[in-house]
Amino acid sequence: MQARFVLDMPWGGVANQGQYVLFDLRFNDATTERYACSLSLVPLIVGNLTQYAGMAEAVRVKGRDRAIIEAAPYRATEVLNSGHAIDGSVVTVEFNTTHGFPVSIALTPEQALQTIDFLQRELLLAKDAPSQDPRN
Numbered sequence: 001m002q003a004r005f006v007l008d009m010p011w012g013g014v015a016n017q018g019q020y021v022l023f024d025l026r027f028n029d030a031t032t033e034r035y036a037c038s039l040s041l042v043p044l045i046v047g048n049l050t051q052y053a054g055m056a057e058a059v060r061v062k063g064r065d066r067a068i069i070e071a072a073p074y075r076a077t078e079v080l081n082s083g084h085a086i087d088g089s090v091v092t093v094e095f096n097t098t099h100g101f102p103v104s105i106a107l108t109p110e111q112a113l114q115t116i117d118f119l120q121r122e123l124l125l126a127k128d129a130p131s132q133d134p135r136n
Contacts, residue, residue, distance in 0.1 A: 004028070074103050 005028040012023040026032045076095035084091045094104045
């Protein structure tokens with residue numbers, strides 16, 4: 001496989017009155033290159049990279065149902081806020097992240113209840129998890 005190994009994304013910004021997203025990638029040979037893409041392409045790039053990370057993690061752990069844990073693109077550092085739409089159709093939660101900017105998630109009440117169920121299950125599973133990760 002021939003590819004350049006990306007180490008970091010040290011900078012990002014916008015151009016052309018928000019029509020383009022700019023970002024720098026730093027490679028293992030210590031070079032940095034600037035890239036630009038249209039705003040409409042960003043969700044596709046992020047979604048694809050997230051999917052590829054999940055695929056890689058599934059191969060690494062040999063189990064698809066647990067793969068999302070380490071492939072998550074953002075790590076929350078604190079819960080900042082929560083709220084809801086006036087009509088109750090949506091609830092939101094906002095987190096600070098290790099990336100330095102907050103992430104907001106909007107859910108229907110049904111999705112929020114399902115998320116709570118999933119998180120409760122994961123907390124119970126994590127409590128019984130071995131203290132050493134057998135994959136390492």
